[in-house]
Amino acid sequence: MVSEFRVGVITSTHGIRGEVKVFPTTDDPERFRSLKETILRARREERVLEIEHVKFFKQFVILKFKGIDSINEIEPYKGAELWVTRENAVPLEEGEYFIADLIGLPVITDEGKQLGVMKDVIQTGANDVYEVQMENGKTVLLPVIEECVLSVGTEKGEILVHVMDGLLD
Secondary structure, eight states, rough: OOOOOEEEEEEEETTTTTTEEEOSSSOOOGGGGGOOOOEOSSSSEEEEEEEEEEEEEEEEEEEETOOOOOOHHHHGGGGEEEEEEEESSSOOHHHHHHHHHTTOOOEEETTSSSEEEEEEEESSSSSSHHHHHHHHSSSEEEEEEEEEEEEEEEETTTEOOOOOOOTTO
């Protein structure tokens, strides 16, 4: 099980007082409002930074870290990734899962056959789509709807699906 999640990437500095513009890689940028600290991963450095304040600008999150008070101190971190621990991650509702926890799980049909392994989750807006890598190297796309995805058991370590007519054609 994954213990850390990437929530953003520093794209540039913002002003001269040490703020940065962050492109959020989380599905809910508002989560930054309640985030107290983040793990900064740069080329040769990893450090925990306490968040002093948060603002929003267009599709970006503007962050100010405690103890970093000038553009010169933050400039070297352009392109660095921001991560959170599982403990600092957004609490999940029942039936919700972190994508990182699903990747690599076996996908089993309701007939008891292994269809393949979870490769990715595509977020379409209407419903998610599971991208499953089959043993023959082909990929099958399964819509995450009640008729198709029967259960997601990360505790059990597998995803149970019903392959609807036409999905393997």
